[in-house]
Amino acid sequence: MRVVKGEYVRAHVYVLVGDGGRDVRILTAVAERYNHGKVLRVPRTPTTAGTGLDSVIRALAKLLDARVVIDKYLILIDREHVKSLKDVKGKFTSYGFEVLSVEDLNEASWVLKVRRGAKVIKVYVAVLGLSKRVEENLAKLIKLTYGDDVEGSKESVNKWLKEHGMKNSELVSKASRQQIEKALPTLTQTLKKLAKDP
Helix, strand or coil: CEEEECCCCCCCEEEEECCCHHHHHHHHHHHCCCCCCCEEEECCCCCCCCCHHHHHHHHHHHHHHCCCCCCEEEEEEEHHHCCCHHHHHHHHHHCCCEEEEEEEEECCEEEEEEEECCEEEEEEEEEECCCCCHHHHHHHHHHHHHCCCCCCCHHHHHHHHHHCCCCHHHHHHHCCHHHHHHHCHHHHHHHHHHHHCC
C-alpha cells in the first residue's frame, strides 16, 4: 500500500486522523509492508474544529455531503478519544449515519458499513495506543526491536528517537513485520483487511 497526500491522486481509500501528523507518518511506514497495489490518500478535509472522534466523523460527513466518490475510509484515532465500539457507533449516529453492520477485527479495530442519505460506505477504524495514544505503541516497538524500556509518552518517545538519530518511519522500517504486528496490532490488522478487500 502507498500513502499519498493531496487532492489529485486516484485512491482506493481516504484516511482521516484524529489529531496527528505522527499517525500519518506511522501509517505511511507500516502501509509499505502491505499490498502495494492500493493507494491510501490523506485528503485535505473540510475544516472542522477540534481533534478526536467528533472532529473525524464531522469531517467524514462533510466529505460525503461534498459528493466525494470514494466509498472506503480509514480512521486512525488515539484510544484517549475512543473507549469502545459503542462510542464509535454513537458518534456516527449523532452525525446522521445509520450503522448497517460491524465486523470486529480485534478488540479496538472494526469495519463498519454505514449509510448517510443514499451513500453507503465502509469505514475501517483503528484505535491506536494501549491506554491513551500512539506513542505507547511506539514504545512497545522500541522495546521489541531494541530492547530499550521507554515510557509511552510523546516526550519520552521523541527523546529516544532523537538520541538514536531516528524518525518514526526509520523506527518502523528497521523493525520486522512480526515486531510491527505485535506493537501496532490494531493498525496492522486493519491494513491486512484493507489489502484483502476489493
